Amino acid sequence: MIEVRNLCKSYGDYKAVIDVSFTAAKGQIVGFLGPNGAGKTTTIRMLSTFLPPTSGSATVAGFDIVAQSDEVRRRIGYLPENPPLYGEMTVEEYLRFVGDIKGVPRASLRSRISEVLERCFIVDVRRKLCQHLSRGYRQRVGLAQAIIHEPEVIILDEPTSGLDPRQIIEIRQLIKSLGRDHTVLLSTHILPEVSMVCNKVVIISRGRVVMESLLSELSRDKSLEQVFLESVSREEVVDAAACVNQGA
Numbered sequence: 202m203i204e205v206r207n208l209c210k211s212y213g214d215y216k217a218v219i220d221v222s223f224t225a226a227k228g229q230i231v232g233f234l235g236p237n238g239a240g241k242t243t244t245i246r247m248l249s250t251f252l253p254p255t256s257g258s259a260t261v262a263g264f265d266i267v268a269q270s271d272e273v274r275r276r277i278g279y280l281p282e283n284p285p286l287y288g289e290m291t292v293e294e295y296l297r298f299v300g301d302i303k304g305v306p307r308a309s310l311r312s313r314i315s316e317v318l319e320r321c322f323i324v325d326v327r328r329k330l331c332q333h334l335s336r337g338y339r340q341r342v343g344l345a346q347a348i349i350h351e352p353e354v355i356i357l358d359e360p361t362s363g364l365d366p367r368q369i370i371e372i373r374q375l376i377k378s379l380g381r382d383h384t385v386l387l388s389t390h391i392l393p394e395v396s397m398v399c400n401k402v403v404i405i406s407r408g409r410v411v412m413e414s415l416l417s418e419l420s421r422d423k424s425l426e427q428v429f430l431e432s433v434s435r436e437e438v439v440d441a442a443a444c445v446n447q448g449a
């Protein structure tokens with residue numbers, strides 16, 4: 202469903218993503234784990250076709266992210282770091298707008314909106330203007346717009362950032378339930394989040410993938426914590442240790 206091959210991205214002389222390769226199969230929830238600045242958002246923006254790669258390639262749902270970017274966009278749900286809400290629309294209006302653009306048939310749009318309002322725990326704020334939402338609620342509406350058209354592949358950049366502890370638990374449950382019928386790639390710097398939500402982990406450190414493994418294969422001989430701390434670069438060990446202890 203997602204196949205990444207030697208993807209690179211430079212900003213001027215700075216290499217933010219270097220030779221990144223990994224796969225995410227149908228039904229997998231893949232945690233893209235790395236400390237701040239590791240290259241998670243840059244990789245995700247390339248996979249969601251918002252940023253052209255410097256070199257390398259990737260396919261999402263079978264389509265090339267550069268040559269067939271329209272096809273890719275049609276098949277993904279994408280939650281960026283900062284959800285792209287229109288402040289002057291109510292939550293309901295915004296979801297109707299997004300659903301329409303994404304081709305949800307008019308006849309089923311109303312029921313689809315009700316469904317995502319419930320799934321993302323935003324029924325209570327459906328008549329609020331997006332500009333009046335708190336950070337956590339903006340995040341939940343961002344998640345709702347990502348799944349409204351039932352995309353094959355869901356790409357989430359730090360989906361639990363800005364949520365309070367109860368919301369984090371609810372959103373993690375939601376993501377787990379999405380994993381049954383979709384392929385999910387989520388970025389995070391919170392290691393316990395990967396253990397709780399994902400069945401595969403891809404660790405990125407200083408722009409390079411340093412580890413790709415199913416969680417079921419990891420736990421036999423080593424914990425995810427050990428692998429993570431051993432695989433990041435020396436400069437990142439302190440940041441990585443903080444990731445291990447966050448958000449449990």
Ligand SMILES: Nc1ncnc2c1ncn2[C@@H]1O[C@H](COP(=O)(O)OP(=O)(O)OP(=O)(O)O)[C@@H](O)[C@H]1O
Nearest residue numbers: 212215217235236237238239240241242243244390
């Ligand atoms: N537009 C840009 N121009 C120059 N450098 C950039 C740009 N965007 C990102 N970078 C740099 O590329 C590196 C990777 O950034 P990226 O945002 O992909 O990291 P990240 O893993 O998502 O971090 P975080 O956990 O903080 O969100 C960082 O060193 C960042 O400063």
Ligand SMILES: [Mg+2]
Nearest residue numbers: 241242243282
């Ligand atoms: Mg980021």
